[in-house]
Amino acid sequence: MDTAPLGQFEQLVLTAILTLEENAYGVTIHARIEELAAPRKIKLGAVYATLDRLEDKRLIASWLSEPTKERGGRSRRHYRLEEDGEVALRDSAQTARRIYETIAARFGGLAWKFVPQS
Amino acid sequence: MEVRSPELTCPPERLEWLVQVLIPPAAREAVAGDLRELYRSPSQYIAMAARTIPFVLIGHIRRNANPPVLAIQGFFIFCCLMATSLVPAGPGGWTLAVLVSAFVLAATLLADAYQEQNPPSPKRAIIETIIVTALVVMFVLRELFALRAAHRLPDGQFGLFMWAIVPFTMPVLSGLRAMMVLARERREQSLFDAMEPCELKAQYRRFQAQTRLRNCLQSLLLLGASAGFAYVCATHVIPAPALAWSLVSIYAVVGAYLLIHGAAVRLPDGADFLSLRSAFQSELSRQHEIRRLILWLWPTPLLFAIFAAVTTRPRNDIELVLMLYALPAAVLLCFFVAILNRERNGQIQEKIGILARMRQRHGP
Numbered sequence: 001m002d003t004a005p006l007g008q009f010e011q012l013v014l015t016a017i018l019t020l021e022e023n024a025y026g027v028t029i030h031a032r033i034e035e036l037a038a039p040r041k042i043k044l045g046a047v048y049a050t051l052d053r054l055e056d057k058r059l060i061a062s063w064l065s066e067p068t069k070e071r072g073g074r075s076r077r078h079y080r081l082e083e084d085g086e087v088a089l090r091d092s093a094q095t096a097r098r099i100y101e102t103i104a105a106r107f108g109g110l111a112w113k114f115v116p117q118s
Numbered sequence: 119m120e121v122r123s124p125e126l127t128c129p130p131e132r133l134e135w136l137v138q139v140l141i142p143p144a145a146r147e148a149v150a151g152d153l154r155e156l157y158r159s160p161s162q163y164i165a166m167a168a169r170t171i172p173f174v175l176i177g178h179i180r181r182n183a184n185p186p187v188l189a190i191q192g193f194f195i196f197c198c199l200m201a202t203s204l205v206p207a208g209p210g211g212w213t214l215a216v217l218v219s220a221f222v223l224a225a226t227l228l229a230d231a232y233q234e235q236n237p238p239s240p241k242r243a244i245i246e247t248i249i250v251t252a253l254v255v256m257f258v259l260r261e262l263f264a265l266r267a268a269h270r271l272p273d274g275q276f277g278l279f280m281w282a283i284v285p286f287t288m289p290v291l292s293g294l295r296a297m298m299v300l301a302r303e304r305r306e307q308s309l310f311d312a313m314e315p316c317e318l319k320a321q322y323r324r325f326q327a328q329t330r331l332r333n334c335l336q337s338l339l340l341l342g343a344s345a346g347f348a349y350v351c352a353t354h355v356i357p358a359p360a361l362a363w364s365l366v367s368i369y370a371v372v373g374a375y376l377l378i379h380g381a382a383v384r385l386p387d388g389a390d391f392l393s394l395r396s397a398f399q400s401e402l403s404r405q406h407e408i409r410r411l412i413l414w415l416w417p418t419p420l421l422f423a424i425f426a427a428v429t430t431r432p433r434n435d436i437e438l439v440l441m442l443y444a445l446p447a448a449v450l451l452c453f454f455v456a457i458l459n460r461e462r463n464g465q466i467q468e469k470i471g472i473l474a475r476m477r478q479r480h481g482p
């Protein structure tokens with residue numbers, strides 16, 4: 001499928017869903033993204049908006065779980081990567097690797113360290 | 119292990135109710151549940167809800183927004199305003215009409231985002247019809263009084279409206295609305311709480327065949343209407359020809375789009391139950407948006423005619439009265455288009471909800 005390239009936040013959301021497997025829903029996805037994007041603080045609302053957008057692009061699928069008592073009898077909306085989502089994430093990862101290698105070569109080796117310019 | 123008391127683990131009832139009301143219904147269950155899981159204290163809960171709900175709301179507005187439908191709705195509101203004495207003549211009137219139309223459209227988008235996920239109850243549906251009809255009747259009466267005060271109302275028009283039109287409008291429209299509700303109640307649900315993948319595939323294929331047939335018919339009708347309008351535009355002198363030709367093009371473009379891209383997409387080969395369910399949901403939603411646009415396209419020529427009459431023709435008394443009747447007719451027609459779409463939207467959201475909760479049943 002020919003999809004538009006993913007934005008950085010979309011990559012983070014897809015990566016979180018990929019790593020959380022069966023346990024990917026709003027709260028856990030948000031927590032995983034905060035880990036991945038640290039020290040950046042991520043708004044929960046931004047995660048929902050991106051999940052909706054990715055679902056519209058058919059990169060992820062969602063379903064409602066059984067209602068649970070700790071959520072006041074409400075269901076969780078779980079997410080899973082679709083085949084197109086996996087392809088899009090792989091493409092993004094390859095691009096990110098090329099960028100990383102290019103920058104690393106420019107700064108002399110893969111162990112380069114960012115030094116802010118005065 | 120530390121056990122937190124219920125007061126610490128769940129938000130106060132009223133606060134939770136308020137937050138829940140502010141979340142759009144389509145996301146209410148998942149978002150309210152997530153916020154409850156993250157609850158630490160009332161102030162933290164309020165802060166988190168305040169940071170989250172606007173994003174959820176904007177996301178739902180974006181999802182529900184159908185730009186061509188919005189354009190037609192905006193045009194309709196603009197025409198209604200321009201055709202009445204509510205807006206003064208001249209450039210100031212145009213600006214006011216555009217501003218009011220934009221405001222009403224924004225309110226419509228907000229109302230759409232907060233629309234319940236099932237069709238309205240029969241009682242609510244009938245009450246809405248009565249309110250809209252009463253507003254239209256009051257509006258026409260107001261305009262008739264204004265014309266009579268200006269001595270521009272031909273003889274007998276007031277009586278005709280009061281005794282021949284008013285007594286029939288409300289019962290007829292309420293009856294039509296009740297018929298829609300009855301038709302909804304009679305419809306059988308084809309999706310169940312648990313289904314086998316092959317059953318779901320069969321349902322999708324049935325849906326695909328239905329949409330293919332309906333879209334082909336709609337496409338032929340639209341292309342036929344486009345050809346008909348083009349013939350009239352080419353052979354007759356019509357007011358606002360640019361508008362008329364743009365209508366011809368819109369019908370032709372939508373008809374062609376339906377022929378080329380209207381069909382429901384093929385299910386991915388080897389897709390599992392989850393992917394099937396997800397593809398079905400997306401396609402239900404897409405087909406509903408297409409139908410929504412087409413339903414709005416049909417009354418558009420009437421709107422163009424009103425707009426052309428308002429902006430290009432000299433207003434004599436007979437034309438004024440004709441427009442006075444055409445305008446409420448257009449309002450009621452658009453109201454019916456809106457409720458048809460709403461009924462349909464409720465059914466689609468119900469189906470999407472069933473699909474979201476559906477469990478996979480394994481064959482015997």
